[in-house]
Amino acid sequence: MTTLTEAGTAVDEPAGAARPAGTTRDPVVTAVHLRPVRRHGMEERFAPTDPAPGWDVARHPKVARLLRNRRFQFLLILPNQIVFWAVILLGLLGTVVPGLNFGTAITWYLWFCLVFVMMVVVGRAWCAMCPFGGFGEWVQRRALWQRTQKVLGLGRKLPEPVAQYGFLLSVGSFLVLTWIEETFNIAGPGAPHATSWMVVGIVASALVFFLAFERRTFCRYVCPLSALIGTVGAMGSVAGFRTRDRDVCVACETKECMRGSSSGYGCPWYTWPGSADSNLACGLCTECYKSCPSDNIGLFLQKPMTSVVAPTRRRFDVAWAVAVLWGLVIYQQLNATSVYGTVDNWLNTTLHLRYPDPVDYVGIIGLVALVMGGAAWVVQHALARRDVVIPSGGTNYLERTSRFRAFFVPLMYGLIPVVGADYFARQLPKFFQHVPRLVPSVGAWFGAGSTHSTLYRYHLLADPRIVLVQVLVIALGTLGAVSTSWKISGRDLAGISSRPLAVRLVAVGLALACGVSAGVLYVVMHAAP
């Protein structure tokens, strides 16, 4: 069609030219001469991590329709939003018996356990429905599901000196939250109002960050659960939203998936589907899927452990996150043993501290993390090939390179399955012993539930069996870690080690050692929650 424009100039438009609805035709294409994009090496860079085209569930028209619907994520968040406001209200106003209060019961007997299941099976499934981030986002966007243009808040960027530590900020806030939780015995569960205040605290800090910073800065850097979900979620079988054809993405001159379009926001997590190589930072929010004008994004599944094993670029922050999170869960396990009780009491009386004394807390976590780091250092010292030059990286914390990093990072990635299994196993006693209490706790709204009811006292499983399940879970996790450590060390460490087989056996040994320690501790704990 030829049309007359304002100046009367004829403009030729190819008949039926594909143009996304709601955009103006670009009048200046003749004056635009973009430089060529660099593609060389792209295939090799992403081949190991690209999911198979057949695993794209968004190819299914019904799934595609669902994902395109702007209300979809809202409807995922809404039930959780309702539950958590109920948790807050009931925690403050409901019964003070923790096991009978719906707020505490659902949070600690069911929710925490489910979050771990989702992490291990899916990845960031929780993030897709999270009411904390969800609420902040609603406020920031001034909308529940609509695509709006004006955001509320300052829209700052997280300053680079902080942002360069990646997920370590989130690890830190998880440590702080856990310490608070231990102090007030919130998850015990303790007094229901403590759980309320904790949730209020998370919602409020999320809101503050959503109003001060751009997009989901809170989720990406600050949220206490983010690093845990990110690392453990690497075991998950959902690869996240990824490009279908990278050539199309690289040639794409507008990058709506990053900037946003009239139908979707730009990625709130700072992830580009065109270069994502794990499910680490995809919050499964569907925005890029909605924005892409070329329908070039799929929602991909992957084999379990793919995001642990496959990435060719591993992250130093994630490695430390694994080490520290491992330290934390070991601390919690030790904490539940009787030996620890004795030592702790002695310490507290001598040092005039109260539980959980920070010396133990920081000390044990730090010690475990350092042992992990130390192990890697010893391995690299003993087995590194001196003639291999480690290519230099960037100048910031995340991207610097060193021989230590070259060994530490793959070794820690290999442990992800056992760390994940351990966190999961730790939730099991509460679940098996107390999840039936949810029924009387609902009854308690109507004055019907009571601590004398059968369900209140009913356990799905009791002590020796729970320990059995826990040990089984750890065994599975250890098996997973043995396999991932074997594969990762074969790919990442063998080439830079003087004795390739030895380094692989050491990696496997480290995984086994971790698994055995956790398993032994569970036996000693006697299913203590």
Added chain:
Amino acid sequence: MTLALNPPVADLARATPSVTVLVDRCAGCQECVVRCPTDALDLDVARWVAVADQTRCVGCRQCVRTCPFSAIVVEGPALVSERTPVHFAEPPRLRGDLSETRRGLSSWDEALAEASRCLECPDPTCVRGCPTHNDIPGFIRAVAARDLAEAHRILRRTTVLPDVCSRVCDQAVQCEGSCSWSLAGGTAVAIGALERFITEQMPVPAPVRAAGPKADLDVGIVGSGPAGIAAAWELAEAGARVTVYEKASMPGGLLGWGIPDFTLPSEVADRPWAQLRDAGVELRCDAPVAPDDVERLLASHDAVVLAHGAGVPITPPVPGVDLEGVEDASSFLERSHRALLAGSGLAELETSRVAGAGQEGAVVLVLGAGNTAMDVARSARRLGARAVCIDWMDPRFAPVRPDELDEARAEGVEVRFNSTVVGLEGADGRVAVARIAATRQERADRRPEVLESDIVTLAIDRVVLAMGYRLDRSLARDLREVPFAKVVDEYPDRRWLASGILANPAPRFARHQPVGRLALARESARQSAAFPRAARVWVAGDALVGPSTVV
């Protein structure tokens, strides 16, 4: 490209720009890489992040504006030489003086120096800022190569009035306001002056009639202003037989009488029609077309183009506008144009016989301070009157060209912002006194607020309404209206967004006007304009989208 420090910095350590790509934020999308004018950015494929070569960076901040994740930071000065100053004529003799006040670039040396400041941006924002989307880096490159024919060829792709536009465009909020340098806080390339330089060195080539299959097409065009000229030009070149109907006695519309000679000399204003007539376009002046005549035109032509512009003056709802001595800008400009050519004064314009109204030093009050108002006031000065412009907007936000304002003030025009007329009072049926209230405007997107308590009076002899025009839709009234393209309000076009033109706060140079938004709004208005379409009838120019600029 010549590199120099702007502004000049004494401290050499801080004298070069530095680029930092933020870790864990850069996703390696290459948006910055493909748009960096100096090739200072590349992709590190192994890490899949952008990397910068500091030595090549000139600090234009295109990368900052185009990165979708705001993952790149540029610090330090912009490395660009000083803009070549374009001189204005010293305050002219004024009384009866018609010589052009603005001068262009005076030599090839100046032009080459200015052309060398252009970065040839891969995704040039200046082109989006120009309403007709001239390929600016293209014609500047041609100037740098001293190839004027090529420069004209490039200009011709998008315009037939480069000599006119380069004189009358408000570059500060169009091309130059959206030049990369200006968006980066520096001084823009003198795009308007370069475009003018091309047309001064080599006249705009006349239309070339292509003999071809379309030769038997016969088209009637209503209106001979800029839109009519462009339509006639295109059609003539395509080989059609073209007849243009103009209601006035001379062709050119706005160009003929609307823009005074001291801004647009008559040689320039008359050039398009001289060339069109030579090319065989038939012009019928004094031939108004009434709504009912469209049918008749369709009977004698294969197609009709309505390019009658938007010529209905906006009248303020103020008591006293119907008094004698109050008129609209177009009638004033048309008559003052004739009076000035005839070498006479304000008295020539006088129809009333009231004593003193047309005498030397009479006060002409101009409502408005935009392009047209300035033209009116400066014409009045040349007719020997005093001129006062009042505009209710704040000077920071008013859509007035800064150079034009300076010139007008230098010529003795009094321009008052933040004030508005709330009433006109007459004596003997003729306007004599204006009551003027102060206004306050805090933000560009807010309507000024009238402070009724703060009123002054001014004795005046004549009032000219120069607040703008609106479109008379009667000609196109019966046509079915369909939008040209579907435009979603609020949401900017993807390529505009990607080019980075919308990313920055308004450059100071552009008077705090968000140039990108302005340009995009123009673009969307054009594309979403209800496009009246009937068989064989087309609408073009302001007649389509409502009043705007010449291009």
